[in-house]
Amino acid sequence: MKAIVHAEKDGFDGLSLCEVEEKTPKAGEVRVKLKAAGLNHRDLFVVLNRHKHTDPPLIVGSDGAGVVDAIGEGVTSVKIGDEVMINPSLGWKEKSDAPPVGFDILGHPTDGTFSEKIVVPAENVVTKPAYLTWEEAGVLSLAALTAYRALFTRGKVQSGMKVLIPGIGSGVATFMLQFAKAAGATVYVTSRSKEKGEKALEIGADKAIDSNGDWDMELNGEKMDLIIDCVGAATINKSLKQLRQGGTIVTFGSSTGDMIQLNLREFFYGQFNLLGSTMGSGEEYKEMIAFMEKYQIRPVVDQVFPLEQYKEAFSRLETGKQLGKIGFYIG
Known part of the structure; x- marks a missing residue:
């Protein structure tokens, strides 16, 4: 079968589309013939920083959707022919304060979804909502689960809250915008791109402001109940203000740097809460799917490529040209 594999060289030079051996599911596993898959910033970080040429070859990718074509011994929750989406959160079943020991994400260190078929634990597939296209179902899991836990489990978003989302271009941010609006919040977003800001307004944002501008002035002094920041060092102190x-x-992210300087006196006098979040559990994944079905929420799909054009897809994500999710057509 065809797969996008990282091997032999570090960075993008190590990526190639090649033939790999098809796997057979073991007890408790299923094999999914993939229809579509989604590209995430995590895949960039895996290729550029985490997976080395000295490691065993790796099939990249965390998101995917397709049709079950083989099941292992003891599997009764799904059957051959079922249309499913893959939850990339491995080893985290119930909602909890933090993931358990052994938690991992599909696509590193285990083989991922940028392939024609994949074998995963049966507990990590759920029925694809009928209203979603294959491309929509294939790109949503990692970003939507991350957004759902950050907003609901950690941020405890409620109707009537004012929510700020800095950096609206990412897939996670576009999900958070839609989720928060469905929950009844007033949502403000920031972007360096006027085009992305205008698109966010079309999706439902109440106001879009320039990330490089004076946020105090552009928000007319309004203060937020909840801010979900995935940008990192470049925005965290502006967010606090x-x-x-x-x-x-x-x-839940630090794409502009991990280290920040924090004025502790302002922080404790402000009685602020600073919470970390990452991905989510299988329980939250099912809650998220039910929430999306209730409000008929669809991912914002930026562009979908065939596997053969993986270089163009990775380049588009690395340069930040996308708004929403980038995907791959597979089957």
């Missing part, structure tokens, strides 16, 4: 006393910031 927009938070009401007793408000909450949830952070």
